[in-house]
Amino acid sequence: MKSKDYLKDISEIKDLMNKSSRFISLSGLSGVLAGIYAIIGATIAYFLVNNYSYGTLLLDGQIFRWVLLDLILIALFSIITAIILTTRKAKKNNAKIWDTSSKRLIVNFLIPLVTGGLYILIILGQQKYGQAGALMLIFYGLSLVNASKYSIGDIRYLGYIEIILGLVCALFPGYGFWLWVLGFGIMHIIYGTWMHFKYDRT
Template structure:
């Protein structure tokens, strides 16, 4: 065998390993949009809380329900955007959207995320809502770290950033709102842009 062939072998081995175990079509742009939704949603929540209940949030209040609805809307829109843009990208790359790699990615992402979501609902029902922003950031970060083995783009590092921000947020609950905006809004936009430039534009 020629030396060139060995190099080709190694490249092909790496490609096959990635292709068979990682879902590569995650869209960076959907991260940017998720960040924008988060910032818009946070602005709405800020306006609701400051404007209608003098800066306090009571569990039984109408404002509380609206804030929850606002959060659910952010999550829903982010997921829909991610699914649509990722499907588009997969089609462009001639990859299947729903195969073993994407199934594994989704399952491993959802395990910490759903655990966290249920946990947050439980503590909210016990009237302890001081750490909600911190808990959201921590569990979301852990979900990203857990899912990163099955995708590209080092979403592992985004996971670390979110988890650390969550811990900082727990230390300074007074800044919870702003740290939440930093994590879910600003970090998503920065990371999504970086991923978009690095991975989306090559195709």
């Protein structure tokens, strides 16, 4: 009986240590909404390319700038939504929103993401557009995997999926748009829904 009690105590201590070193207030609903934003943004981009530039996105600087603005707005809305919903969840759970674990999470998420973003901007400036979608997926996936050490570990699986989709996108650039929608749109909705029911409703 005492042995079972010791094992239970050790398990509880391990759980407390894990929670103290990880930021676990991420909102699954924010992932769902990020996916919806991505699909809406992709629809707008598709409309712009096919109705105003006749499929010549690479040749029309004006349309390209509109599509780039579209991508920036998707990222901005996703970030704002994540901050609002995560803050609400943290307050509900009486957890700190800005502590050592959240700082580590943000730093480890941003290192691959910023590096990838700068690299993508460099190649876009050189008019090398073909691999931009693949690189977005790959570097975003690396960011998720890197950040999973300081958050809900399950996000690394989404990261693996994004990396795989990015590699497939690099192999088949003609399907880049649809793979981008699958990675940033559909997979976010699926993963966010799963995370919401697994973590947010407990």
